[in-house]
Amino acid sequence: MTKRIALLGATGSIGAQALEIVDANPDLEVCALASGAKSLDALADARGVEHVQVGGDLRTLLDVVEPDVVLNAVVGFAGVGATLWALERGVTLALANKESLVAAGDLAVAAWGRGGGLLLPVDSEHSAAFQCLEGRARETVASLVLTASGGPFRNRTLDELVSVSVDEALAHPTWSMGPKITVDSATLANKGLELLEAHYLFGLPYERIEVVVHPSSVVHALVKFRDGAALAHLGYPDMRVPISYALTYPERRSTPVPELDLASGLTLEFEAPDPERFPLLPLAREAGERGGTFPCAFNAANEVAVSAFLAGRIGFLDIASLVEEALAESDGAPVRDLDELREVDATTRRVAESRLALV
Ligand SMILES: NC(=O)c1ccc[n+]([C@@H]2O[C@H](COP(=O)([O-])OP(=O)(O)OC[C@H]3O[C@@H](n4cnc5c(N)ncnc54)[C@H](OP(=O)(O)O)[C@@H]3O)[C@@H](O)[C@H]2O)c1
Numbered sequence: 001m002t003k004r005i006a007l008l009g010a011t012g013s014i015g016a017q018a019l020e021i022v023d024a025n026p027d028l029e030v031c032a033l034a035s036g037a038k039s040l041d042a043l044a045d046a047r048g049v050e051h052v053q054v055g056g057d058l059r060t061l062l063d064v065v066e067p068d069v070v071l072n073a074v075v076g077f078a079g080v081g082a083t084l085w086a087l088e089r090g091v092t093l094a095l096a097n098k099e100s101l102v103a104a105g106d107l108a109v110a111a112w113g114r115g116g117g118l119l120l121p122v123d124s125e126h127s128a129a130f131q132c133l134e135g136r137a138r139e140t141v142a143s144l145v146l147t148a149s150g151g152p153f154r155n156r157t158l159d160e161l162v163s164v165s166v167d168e169a170l171a172h173p174t175w176s177m178g179p180k181i182t183v184d185s186a187t188l189a190n191k192g193l194e195l196l197e198a199h200y201l202f203g204l205p206y207e208r209i210e211v212v213v214h215p216s217s218v219v220h221a222l223v224k225f226r227d228g229a230a231l232a233h234l235g236y237p238d239m240r241v242p243i244s245y246a247l248t249y250p251e252r253r254s255t256p257v258p259e260l261d262l263a264s265g266l267t268l269e270f271e272a273p274d275p276e277r278f279p280l281l282p283l284a285r286e287a288g289e290r291g292g293t294f295p296c297a298f299n300a301a302n303e304v305a306v307s308a309f310l311a312g313r314i315g316f317l318d319i320a321s322l323v324e325e326a327l328a329e330s331d332g333a334p335v336r337d338l339d340e341l342r343e344v345d346a347t348t349r350r351v352a353e354s355r356l357a358l359v
Helices: 013-024 041-047 058-065 077-089 098-103 105-115 124-133 179-187 189-202 240-248 280-290 294-310 316-328 338-356
Strands: 003-008 028-035 051-054 069-072 092-095 119-121 141-148 209-213 219-225 230-234
Touching (some): 041 051, 051 058, 058 077, 069 077, 069 240, 077 092, 077 098, 077 294, 077 338, 092 098, 092 240, 098 105, 098 189, 098 294, 105 189, 119 189, 124 141, 124 189, 124 219, 124 230, 124 240, 141 189, 189 209, 189 280, 280 294, 280 316, 294 316, 294 338, 316 338
Parallel strands (some): 003 069, 028 051, 069 092, 092 119
Antiparallel strands (some): 141 219
């Protein structure tokens, strides 16, 4: 049976790789395309896709096309509506857009419970964790370990981080990705977002989710069990693997990614992340532990700060300072629905923007 996929964020890095996977699997079909601003005409014409949307409310498009799978590869809070739409209806959600689960975690988990559908992570670490955890009772899990490459600034001193450039931040050592997530990887905010994402996806308390730096990005996640055993997921860093897994689940189809070559001198190094140089990771953990809308505020302030950094308005270390200041002004009060969440997101953005004016 053909799976009809709504590809949201079709013009991005994940979107392009998802199209490659669709092309390699005759039973996958794109029934709708969405982007934020870029034209989708050429893509839609080439594939005969009738339903396209540039900007606007993604739920309008989804209401019309009623896909079998929503692949949410939008960047940022803009993906929240689509995530909640799929979860509420029990439509399979292949989720790359981690920001939506971070910002709307409680609403999303409640909607998922009501809808009862599949939520398949596309984020490589979460896809890996999903596979290690599948079929395991949560009480047997001692902890989930998420790996971080450490980004391009892993070996820079705090003094050096003051003046790193946008180009340097965009030169990720192991992954080729869109600009926002690449900067998030350099600050380790990405791993902070992933920590929160893992909490909501797998129902694990924060004290049972660890983060380690693993520069070669070969081990994507590792689960430690209470008997002392640990299961890890290994592979070369290539997003086509988790995208293919999510789109063809529960099957595991072949991809063009090379087999892991263990005899070529593969070394697996791990080290603890440094909270002094990369404070966004502990800030994200704190936001998660405080709960309510603190994660939403963390995400909103981080989005504003990353945009400002990319635009050359602030320095690299100002990203964390801005997020910390915006969190300090947030009350974190829980919300009941998407409209209230949007209000929290907008308010935090205003606070962060007003701070920006002072930098
Ligand atoms: N890239 C990776 O390897 C990777 C790995 C793990 C997780 N992720 C996650 O996947 C998501 C996408 O990342 P990416 O690297 O693919 O980003 P990207 O290359 O910047 O692409 C972002 C996509 O989102 C679209 N978009 C932006 N605002 C939108 C809106 N309001 N409505 C609809 N679409 C909108 C963009 O459209 P325009 O082109 O028109 O702006 C573009 O298609 C992020 O949440 C990221 O954290 C990415």
